[in-house]
């Protein structure tokens with residue numbers, strides 16, 4: 001694993017640390033003190049550059065997958081508050097069940113509420129967290145995050161989403177259909193200088209969709225990046241940080 005900016009800074013000699021700190025503007029110092037993601041995130045926890053559709057992070061527990069998904073999603077919402085037509089953007093977060101979405105992706109240690117709180121967004125003032133009739137976060141500026149459980153065979157269907165984070169996908173019941181029939185067709189909001197993207201954060205299991213992504217290597221549209229570490233003996237063992245690009249035609253397979 002590579003080092004975060006904070007850890008690299010910690011390895012510098014004291015004189016170099018002081019000189020570097022003296023050059024930083026006040027708001028950057030504040031960000032460091034509050035532990036912003038650019039400061040404490042490891043390089044492999046930042047989305048790769050390029051025109052990918054799926055960033056696939058396969059790794060064991062404690063790697064920081066959930067936190068990476070939450071940080072990425074919040075960052076995308078900040079970057080794309082409106083779509084290219086001027087509509088406020090809608091986002092999807094999908095977990096194994098609604099309960100997992102609530103306890104892990106929203107309220108968990110590395111979940112969305114803790115990311116928003118760190119950024120100074122106050123619940124009730126800057127966003128509302130609604131548990132019924134739908135599990136969702138509603139920003140006072142109009143953006144919505146819908147939280148869904150993949151135990152619903154229709155998960156993801158019928159949205160006009162600007163992006164999606166899928167946590168623990170390898171545990172889902174209906175992964176193939178959920179992706180091709182529910183989620184993928186809903187990734188359709190027109191974005192300014194971008195397109196809807198999906199981050200998949202999951203402990204690995206040789207399910208059909210992950211194997212499909214793992215073994216398809218040509219084309220130009222999707223580039224799930226498989227991140228280490230992965231478990232030995234897994235058929236998904238393919239430690240590479242190179243993009244694996246999957247052809248567009250697979251989307252309708």
Ligand SMILES: Nc1ncnc2c1ncn2[C@@H]1O[C@H](COP(=O)(O)OP(=O)(O)O)[C@@H](O)[C@H]1O
Pocket residue numbers: 004040041042045060061062063064065066067068109110
């Ligand atoms: N780069 C990091 N620096 C500090 N804490 C981190 C970092 N990445 C993740 N964490 C924290 O580590 C804990 C485990 O992360 P989590 O995202 O739940 O891991 P995973 O989903 O891979 O099991 C969480 O409390 C999370 O906030």
Ligand SMILES: [Mg+2]
Pocket residue numbers: 065066067
């Ligand atoms: Mg997790």
